[in-house]
Amino acid sequence: MWASAECAGAVTPSSSPNVDCGVQRDLSPMTTLAFALLVAGGSFCAGLLGSLTGLGGGIVVVPMLTLLFHVDLRYAIGASLVSVIATSSGAAAAYVREGFTNVRVGILLEVATTIGALVGAAIAGYTPTSLLAILFGLILLFTAIRSIRPRQEHALLTTPDNWAARLRLDSTYPTAAGRQPYSVQQVPAGFGLMFIAGILSALLGIGSGIVKVLAMDQMMRLPFKVSTTTSNFMIGVTAAASAGVYLHRGYIDPTIAFPVMLGVLCGALLGARVLGIANPRRLRQVFTGVVIVMAAEMLYKGFTGSL
Amino acid sequence: MTDPSPRVSDHAVEQVVGRLLQLGVLVAALVVFVGAVLLLVQHGGTPVAYSVFHGEPDGLRSIAGIVRGVMSMQSESIVQLGLLLLIATPIARVALTLVAFLIQRDRTYVAVTALVLALLLYGLLFGNA
Numbered sequence: 001m002w003a004s005a006e007c008a009g010a011v012t013p014s015s016s017p018n019v020d021c022g023v024q025r026d027l028s029p030m031t032t033l034a035f036a037l038l039v040a041g042g043s044f045c046a047g048l049l050g051s052l053t054g055l056g057g058g059i060v061v062v063p064m065l066t067l068l069f070h071v072d073l074r075y076a077i078g079a080s081l082v083s084v085i086a087t088s089s090g091a092a093a094a095y096v097r098e099g100f101t102n103v104r105v106g107i108l109l110e111v112a113t114t115i116g117a118l119v120g121a122a123i124a125g126y127t128p129t130s131l132l133a134i135l136f137g138l139i140l141l142f143t144a145i146r147s148i149r150p151r152q153e154h155a156l157l158t159t160p161d162n163w164a165a166r167l168r169l170d171s172t173y174p175t176a177a178g179r180q181p182y183s184v185q186q187v188p189a190g191f192g193l194m195f196i197a198g199i200l201s202a203l204l205g206i207g208s209g210i211v212k213v214l215a216m217d218q219m220m221r222l223p224f225k226v227s228t229t230t231s232n233f234m235i236g237v238t239a240a241a242s243a244g245v246y247l248h249r250g251y252i253d254p255t256i257a258f259p260v261m262l263g264v265l266c267g268a269l270l271g272a273r274v275l276g277i278a279n280p281r282r283l284r285q286v287f288t289g290v291v292i293v294m295a296a297e298m299l300y301k302g303f304t305g306s307l
Numbered sequence: 308m309t310d311p312s313p314r315v316s317d318h319a320v321e322q323v324v325g326r327l328l329q330l331g332v333l334v335a336a337l338v339v340f341v342g343a344v345l346l347l348v349q350h351g352g353t354p355v356a357y358s359v360f361h362g363e364p365d366g367l368r369s370i371a372g373i374v375r376g377v378m379s380m381q382s383e384s385i386v387q388l389g390l391l392l393l394i395a396t397p398i399a400r401v402a403l404t405l406v407a408f409l410i411q412r413d414r415t416y417v418a419v420t421a422l423v424l425a426l427l428l429y430g431l432l433f434g435n436a
Binding site for chain 2: 029030031032033035036069070071072073074075082085086088089090101103104107108110111114115117118121167168236237239240241242243244245246247248249250251252253254255256257258259261262265
């Protein structure tokens with residue numbers, strides 16, 4: 001059946017003016033059962049690899065759904081956000097026990113990411129799909145680059161910062177040599193980058209952990225462990241802001257979201273258990289390879305307007 | 308540091324919050340799983356068509372609609388309820404953080420946290436606007 005006939009009656013008020021009606025590649029439909037099992041399997045692998053490599057599985061869910069299963073980008077974004085909330089909240093309990101999370105930094109920056117997420121959700125309906133695909137491809141490429149280059153722990157600064165002092169953001173974190181104090185730098189710049197992280201999270205259905213860590217690690221100069229755990233603290237909240245909006249807008253389909261959520265969650269939980277056994281270097285290479293292939297295909301689809 | 312001993316209570320609160328998050332995800336996943344099994348039993352053989360966006364029907368995109376669907380044991384509504392619980396979990400975390408700052412009488416962060424909570428509730432309750 002061709003798409004044009006279906007499309008005529010299907011344009012809801014919330015859908016974008018650029019609905020891509022001309023493209024319908026999936027001419028032999030799968031059954032719901034087959035679809036659910038395949039998507040759950042793929043999501044499980046994404047969650048497992050994401051948790052083992054520390055890169056997060058959320059970033060490959062949308063490309064998997066759109067490129068492999070030909071799911072519309074909006075449904076894919078809705079399902080991906082749900083899985084991001086599940087893994088972020090599931091992992092948070094393990095992190096907080098260690099005492100690394102800086103709650104003040106997290107909640108302050110959540111103002112920026114939440115506003116960003118609501119803005120992103122508001123403009124998502126007016127953003128052409130091809131632009132979203134290009135943006136996605138660039139984020140995937142950036143993720144691959146960051147995962148190839150080894151992260152270096154930077155020297156901790158204890159020079160006081162005006163904003164950090166006023167907002168009492170400076171803290172300590174546990175190290176082998178006892179609790180180490182650190183000072184938070186460049187608060188307004190970090191806040192601004194977090195706003196962008198929030199927009200990206202809503203537009204692309206990802207956790208934007210990579211942008212969040214960049215802001216906290218590189219700009220605000222938090223210790224590595226503090227920035228990763230605080231970023232995880234924030235990812236669930238940011239995703240919840242846009243997921244709430246998308247639920248009302250009809251982007252969250254139960255049949256697509258359930259295999260994604262359960263698959264990613266189980267994969268991430270298993271990943272956390274076998275973390276010591278698996279070889280992270282090799283896995284990282286595999287995951288990076290997958291991300292690069294997806295980036296290339298997303299960019300191609302974006303520039304040819306075929307997503 | 309300006310407060311006398313904020314770290315200790317911050318940490319204790321985070322422990323509780325961490326447990327709450329785990330519990331929220333567990334309950335949400337169970338509800339989703341029950342709904343998913345029902346859904347596959349009822350509609351497992353139906354062909355899927357997701358390459359064109361139709362948007363969800365009203366019953367699956369408003370909180371009232373989802374609750375009504377759950378009352379009549381509709382599998383899709385049960386999955387959606389689980390997803391709603393999942394979305395509510397980080398929001399509950401922010402609400403608990405607000406309580407913690409209230410107990411610490413930290414006015415600046417009570418205001419900051421209240422703002423985040425208001426934005427989240429706005430998205431969840433009035434997302435259509």
